[in-house]
Amino acid sequence: MPFWRWVFNVFVVTSVAELHSISCTASFSSDQQQLDRVLKLPGQNFDVSFAHYAGYITVNEESGRDLLYWFFEAEEDPSSKPIVLWLNGGPGCSSIAYGLAEEIGPLHIEKDGKTLYLNRYSWNKVANILFVDSPVGVGFSYSNSYSDLLSNGDKRTAADNLKFIEKWLERFPQFKGTDLYLTGESYAGHYVPQLAHAIVKYNEKNGEETINLKGFMVGNALTDDFHDHFGVFQFMWSVGMISDQTYKQLNAKCDFDSFVHTSEECVEVLVIADQEIGDIDMYSIYTPPCTANFSRLSHIWRSKTVYKVGLLRRSYDPCTEMHSVQYFNLPEVQDALHVRSRNSRWETCSGLVNQNWQDSPQSVLDVYSELLNSGLRIWMFSGDTDAVIPVTSTRYNINAMKLQTVRPWRAWYDDGQVGGWTEEYEGLTFVTVRGAGHEVPLHKPKQALTLIKSFLSGKSMPEMELLSDS
Template identity: 45%
Template sequence: MELRGELGSSRTWFWLVALLFAYASFTVKSVESTNQLKDEFVQRAADRVKWLPGQPASFTFRQYAGYVNVEGDIGRHLFYYLAESPKNCSGKPLVLWLNGGPGCSSMGNGWAEELGPFHITENGTGLVLNTKSWIRYANLLFLDSPTGVGYSYSDNPEENHSGGDARTAEDSYTFLIRWLERFPEYKTRDFYITGESYAGHYIPQLAALIHERNKDAELKINLKGIMVGNPSTDNYYDSIGAIDYWLSHAMISPKTHDDLHRACNFTDPNCCSQECNDKYYYANQVEIGGIDSYNVNSPSCPSADDGAPQKRRRLTQSSRSKNPFLRVVAGYDPCNSYGYNADIYFNRKDVQKALHANVSGEIPYKWMSCNTEISWTDQALSVLPLYEELIKAGYRIWIYSGDNDGVVPITGTLYAIESLNLPVTVPWYAWYTKTQVAGRCQFYEGITLITVRGAGHEVPLLQPSRFLSMFRYFLVGKELPGDPIYT
């Protein structure tokens, strides 16, 4: 009996001690969680942008900007900007915008030139409201990624000059998780990822990572869909699509078209031969000539203000790829001054202070719209397998293309989508804004393909009304309107 009593007493003490440990652990975690929430609340308040230099007095929306550290040991600091919709922001989705390059700033391109709440005035002196901004329909989150792009930076200087697909996706995912802790009201909000150009890699890679991590993550990101514009999709299809587009638009001769197909082996990851490179540069320098390939029908700007020849951004090259067709950065209309204005505006100290960026001079280089010196360490040959994965998971996927883009043209995108052998649910038709043809579209089982008439590589730059209309239909998941006479 005494032995049995001792055992019973031992068990009682065991459970008492276990309960005390559990309570202590719970209390510590509760305190840590409370402190974390408090820290995030304080940081969120510090991120509030009260006023941007030159901002018009008529703005009526909240904006935030600052950094999220995505790597504690090294210190990789990704810069973000959030503009909340001026009306009923709590009832509208969260939309992330990513620019490509790789190496181009979402602030310098998407924010300043395309769909952000403001445009920058001449010589970076001020801001005007962008009446075609997406904030009419959504809360907009802009992210500069990877480090070395825009205001984003790493404490390790080497990481400001190199990047890759894998690290960019991982850092962007970590950013979202930590950003949502700072803005918890968006945790359950419908979430969409959008962007253009090399973000054709970033977006499906990030979406696939979210889909996979959501299976076990404590915080599940409420991803509903993605929309990518003029996207880098598949090395092979993008490359042959460019050649075929050039011929169809009388930009190159039939002979050069055939020579490029013969000399360039785009199925080889180590493409291309010297002959292929020579044919490529001949096509660009001699036959295509002095146009902006990012918008083939735009007027050329014959000279800069000082009378010197205007630098053509289409010729800007980097060593990111052995395939000359992929050595490009996001471009813009050569007669458009937004990019020049952004370079001035975002290097202003008062602007950086207002945006809580580079406050202590952490960035050892000038802000630039596109950092062409970033070396790219890993690059997917194709993101088509990710599209198949995302289609199977049921996400909304829209792919759009300005039909005047000669760098990542509609032909290559069409070839890539057709290679998936998806059933067509709504065949090719012209879609309209009011009484004007805005482009063409075709609905596949799992993907919607859209062209935007009269737009180049950066669709909202030249066709903001059509772009905004398309975005609205994307959010509600409805077909684009056809000919108003027959509908």
């Protein structure tokens, strides 16, 4: 998710009958693949029909940079399904904490922080899903060289993620040649297109498509610092969160600032905006925040913010992050996931990685300009109640690309209700999800499953189904 908080904050008991869920091409699997098989997870009192694996891929032998992955085969016929790689942003936030444990993964954590339940809208209903904690220093990923944790940045992250995919496919040879799609949210708006670009260049250099990349999709994604700032401030002003004066000051002091390396002049105005906004969840402005005593480092404000939380139905629990912190710090859980490094308490996001982030280009629109002509399927989506990277920011970014509209703005439907809105351009599709916050699959899991189904099939978002009178 998250960009580091405020803007950038952003399991199984296997029975004999389940053994058939190992891929039908398992005879070609590596020995290490089978060692990575997750056979049992604490807190799971149900069976599953799919195999899953967790382990480490070394992306740099010299310094010992190891990335932890967690891979879930599709519920049915995994050999016929594509692979969807999910990345969370921050920079410095765990894809296992967010994308897996509270968004698109099949196994979610109950409020007790010890028990698991099945996510009925998991994306492994339509794809094999692969999560990786990237870069080193995030989640359970680590390096033998401490200096690596202080020198992360966009370029090395893209290079390491490319190396990860290359070596992961060596460990899982049965998936070589399988269609690959990249997905993610928030600061993964940098990671995902940059990785797609690296894969395209890698394939060109090798003279063949050794990594069968078919497309990518990003949600509430950081794309261009100017357009993103401009859109954030306009969104906050338009929904009545900040005053006219503060809105003017934000545009004057912050529009040309970096999201990652914010100037003190901009921070001064952001603090005023924070006071005007009050105690709400900026990632989902119309839902109650978490009332538990849970501090989240706010990168934009450079201060501690305590989010308050109330109890809601399972459809949306504002304290999901707290459940992850409790669960993934259990030694028996770490044993089940083959975790190696246990030098410190597991965190959803690493302040050390975030605060020492190196290169972060002010825009990735130039990357899009190259990839739009590469034949990849490219989608952007946006939860429309997010004030971190809101729908206005994404629309300004798309407008800056000056794309030809091939299907005009319209509503899309889910079970007869408007699920959001969409417009299709030459080379890119944009989808909003009505009522969703920064983590779209957390707030609107059913609609998010509809989204990934449409994306993978290359079909437009669903229209209203007209019922006959007969």
